[in-house]
Amino acid sequence: MNKPFLDKLRQIDPYVPGEQPKSTGTIKLNANENPYPPAPGVGEALRSFDAAALALYPDANGRKLKNALAERFGLRNTQVFLGNGSDDVLALAFQSFFCSETPILYPDITYSFYPVWCDLFRIPYETVPLDADFCVNARDYDRPNGGVVLPNPNAPTGRGVSLAFLEDILAHNQDCVVIIDEAYVDFGAQSAVPLLSKYENLLIVQTMSKSRSLAGMRIGYALGSETLIGTLEAVKNSYNSYTMDALALEAGAASVADEAYFRTVCGKVIATRERAAKALEALGFTVLPSLTNFLFVTHPNKDASVIFNALRQKNILVRHFRLPRIENYLRITVGTDAQMDALIAALRNIL
Amino acid sequence: MNKPFLDKLRQIDPYVPGEQPKSTGTIKLNANENPYPPAPGVGEALRSFDAAALALYPDANGRKLKNALAERFGLRNTQVFLGNGSDDVLALAFQSFFCSETPILYPDITYSFYPVWCDLFRIPYETVPLDADFCVNARDYDRPNGGVVLPNPNAPTGRGVSLAFLEDILAHNQDCVVIIDEAYVDFGAQSAVPLLSKYENLLIVQTMSKSRSLAGMRIGYALGSETLIGTLEAVKNSYNSYTMDALALEAGAASVADEAYFRTVCGKVIATRERAAKALEALGFTVLPSLTNFLFVTHPNKDASVIFNALRQKNILVRHFRLPRIENYLRITVGTDAQMDALIAALRNIL
Numbered sequence: 001m002n003k004p005f006l007d008k009l010r011q012i013d014p015y016v017p018g019e020q021p022k023s024t025g026t027i028k029l030n031a032n033e034n035p036y037p038p039a040p041g042v043g044e045a046l047r048s049f050d051a052a053a054l055a056l057y058p059d060a061n062g063r064k065l066k067n068a069l070a071e072r073f074g075l076r077n078t079q080v081f082l083g084n085g086s087d088d089v090l091a092l093a094f095q096s097f098f099c100s101e102t103p104i105l106y107p108d109i110t111y112s113f114y115p116v117w118c119d120l121f122r123i124p125y126e127t128v129p130l131d132a133d134f135c136v137n138a139r140d141y142d143r144p145n146g147g148v149v150l151p152n153p154n155a156p157t158g159r160g161v162s163l164a165f166l167e168d169i170l171a172h173n174q175d176c177v178v179i180i181d182e183a184y185v186d187f188g189a190q191s192a193v194p195l196l197s198k199y200e201n202l203l204i205v206q207t208m209s210k211s212r213s214l215a216g217m218r219i220g221y222a223l224g225s226e227t228l229i230g231t232l233e234a235v236k237n238s239y240n241s242y243t244m245d246a247l248a249l250e251a252g253a254a255s256v257a258d259e260a261y262f263r264t265v266c267g268k269v270i271a272t273r274e275r276a277a278k279a280l281e282a283l284g285f286t287v288l289p290s291l292t293n294f295l296f297v298t299h300p301n302k303d304a305s306v307i308f309n310a311l312r313q314k315n316i317l318v319r320h321f322r323l324p325r326i327e328n329y330l331r332i333t334v335g336t337d338a339q340m341d342a343l344i345a346a347l348r349n350i351l
Numbered sequence: 352m353n354k355p356f357l358d359k360l361r362q363i364d365p366y367v368p369g370e371q372p373k374s375t376g377t378i379k380l381n382a383n384e385n386p387y388p389p390a391p392g393v394g395e396a397l398r399s400f401d402a403a404a405l406a407l408y409p410d411a412n413g414r415k416l417k418n419a420l421a422e423r424f425g426l427r428n429t430q431v432f433l434g435n436g437s438d439d440v441l442a443l444a445f446q447s448f449f450c451s452e453t454p455i456l457y458p459d460i461t462y463s464f465y466p467v468w469c470d471l472f473r474i475p476y477e478t479v480p481l482d483a484d485f486c487v488n489a490r491d492y493d494r495p496n497g498g499v500v501l502p503n504p505n506a507p508t509g510r511g512v513s514l515a516f517l518e519d520i521l522a523h524n525q526d527c528v529v530i531i532d533e534a535y536v537d538f539g540a541q542s543a544v545p546l547l548s549k550y551e552n553l554l555i556v557q558t559m560s561k562s563r564s565l566a567g568m569r570i571g572y573a574l575g576s577e578t579l580i581g582t583l584e585a586v587k588n589s590y591n592s593y594t595m596d597a598l599a600l601e602a603g604a605a606s607v608a609d610e611a612y613f614r615t616v617c618g619k620v621i622a623t624r625e626r627a628a629k630a631l632e633a634l635g636f637t638v639l640p641s642l643t644n645f646l647f648v649t650h651p652n653k654d655a656s657v658i659f660n661a662l663r664q665k666n667i668l669v670r671h672f673r674l675p676r677i678e679n680y681l682r683i684t685v686g687t688d689a690q691m692d693a694l695i696a697a698l699r700n701i702l
Contacts (some may be wrong), residue, residue: 002527003551003552004525004527005525005526005527005528005551006550006578007448007451007498008448008450008451008498008527008528009448009449009450009528009578009579009582010446010447010448010582010585011584012585012586012589013589015583016378029408030636031407033407033408034406035406036405037402037403037405038402038403038405038406042402042405043402043403045397046396046397046400046402047397049397050394051387051388051393051394051397052388052394053567054388054389054393054564054565054566054567054568054602055384055385055386055388055389055564055565055566055567056379056382056566056567057382057384057560057566057567058382058566058567058569062595068583070578075560084435084591084594084596085593085594087590087591087592087593088590088591088594091590091591095361096360096361097359097360097361098358099359099360099361100358106368114355115587117590119589120586120589120590122410139557146359147359174354174355174356175355176359177353177356177359178358200354200356201354201356208595209408210475212557213405213406214405215405215406215407215408215409215593216405216407216408216409216596216597217405217596217598218409218593218594218595218596219595222684227357227360228360230363231360231363234361234363234364235361235363238363238364238467238468238471239438239439239442239468239471240352240435240436240438240439241438242438242569243435243436243567243569244441244569245435245567245569245596245598245599246568247397247596247598248570248596249569251405299697304387324455329395335604345394349690351427
């Protein structure tokens with residue numbers, strides 16, 4: 001059958017989202033979700049929300065949540081951009097800031113969505129190899145480019161860099177937009193926020209999905225100069241004026257309002273991470289130093305894919321990337337102490 | 352100051368969202384919102400939702416809501432695409448289906464976001480003039496094109512076309528994707544859904560913002576062949592895998608579950624519309640026949656901009672488009688009977 005309309009369709013290799021099993025017996029350490037619930041105020045905000053208000057459009061400017069974030073970070077609310085998860089924010093940022101013919105630069109081992117957005121928006125890019133220990137070398141970024149994207153800490157390696165390192169990158173890259181993807185920054189790394197007052201070309205992207213236990217609510221945000229945030233707003237308003245629903249704005253603001261709970265949860269995840277790292281090392285694993293809510297590990301005597309499948313048999317899900325340089329590594333989300341104990345017991349059994 | 356990074360930013364004229372006053376005294380007839388609350392099940396879904404579940408990512412495939420919609424429309428769930436409001440769905444559809452060098456076609460007077468998306472995605476387009484009565488002429492679309500977009504009913508005119516008319520358009524446009532934008536279809540127009548079994552190149556876009564009183568929840572969807580829906584999914588998954596938050600999926604499914612409430616609300620809006628149309632005609636207005644939740648009106652003796660400002664003084668907001676051919680018209684959302692009575696009284700006073 002002749003179907004000429006097919007010629008006009010966008011040709012694209014579909015990105016397939018990770019598995020989300022609903023089986024209750026599964027220990028889910030594969031999506032870097034937080035094992036603790038969001039701040040109690042989030043549940044209260046949902047229960048007290050008047051459903052009749054949903055008949056009206058939400059505040060397109062998301063002022064309540066922007067104001068809460070601006071206050072927390074010591075910025076103006078015109079320096080805060082909201083999106084439907086940090087993927088939405090990053091996708092818009094790629095589309096908004098990387099309009100040069102010169103390739104953008106980012107590490108060879110990093111978040112797998114970066115090349116997908118480059119393909120979607122036809123942005124030229126070059127990947128910069130991490131060193132043998134999966135560290136970034138700042139000098140590798142001292143060359144003409146259309147932009148720089150650096151996750152800190154990096155995923156899936158978990159490694160972070162210092163504020164001085166980030167400033168070094170920025171000082172040498174003032175002719176382009178530098179995006180620091182801080183999805184995991186709250187688990188012990190240093191945020192680039194103090195650099196915002198000095199670098200108008202710096203965009204910091206964070207998410208409420210990890211440290212604030214709100215993956216299900218889809219809230220991401222960017223912090224930057226009014227120039228960059230204004231451009232993001234213009235592109236977003238040319239795409240969809242109302243990306244943040246009324247409940248996401250309430251839930252996000254309720255989370256930001258409870259700094260003590262936020263710090264407690266991050267502290268618990270960090271403590272469990274350090275404890276689990278030691279236990280994994282005791283089993284012979286090489287564990288990369290992590291400043292995130294996951295551990296990136298490899299075992300000298302057992303293939304990662306074998307361990308991955310054996311854990312799966314035991315209803316424990318972790319993440320295995322079949323990619324060059326890291327095919328023998330596993331990314332293990334930090335769950336509760338009990339979940340990590342179950343993981344360690346299962347691994348002891350497998351090894 | 353020299354800022355070379357500015358050269359790499361996307362240059363775009365910002366689209367400015369409409370005003371959303373929070374003053375309680377205002378009668379808000381400017382955004383085509385529904386004056387009635389969503390189905391009671393929506394509020395129950397919010398109150399019974401376990402906030403702890405927000406720590407996990409939502410179902411990227413939105414099965415619960417897709418299944419509910421598929422059942423309602425007699426389709427497979429692989430024929431349903433979900434988005435963050437119908438603007439998100441339409442933007443993705445423009446990006447996914449209009450990849451030809453031949454201009455796409457849509458009416459000269461229609462939804463103001465179409466040209467914005469064409470500019471954003473660099474899609475060539477030509478507008479096709481409506482006739483003097485703001486009607487579509489099917490024969491105007493009998494020419495080579497990269498795609499057709501037709502809202503039924505059209506906005507801001509409110510006029511609808513028959514199913515036979517839509518099939519005529521489709522029969523003459525099988526080499527491209529035809530998008531029927533049915534944002535307002537539930538207020539009395541004929542949906543193109545029966546044509547889906549025959550035309551694989553037909554995409555129907557609907558929203559829960561109007562007839563289902565869920566503008567604040569951001570839920571839009573597309574219905575089409577598995578070919579078109581599969582392409583939308585691939586592009587969406589290359590942009591942001593998790594556009595629908597967990598609460599939107601629950602709220603949407605709860606709304607679809609209550610067909611009786613849905614029909615009652617639509618019936619009330621239609622009855623008020625017909626009553627208000629007669630009252631406006633009695634005041635000397637020309638009222639276009641409407642199959643939507645708004646009325647498009649003009650008065651022979653008084654400028655639309657004068658009426659608009661006078662209503663604003665009285666805390667009644669309607670919509671005035673400063674655009675060619677319609678600068679002397681007002682778009683008035685159908686509110687409750689009481690709101691429309693207040694509007695009529697104010698207009699009587701102004702005239």
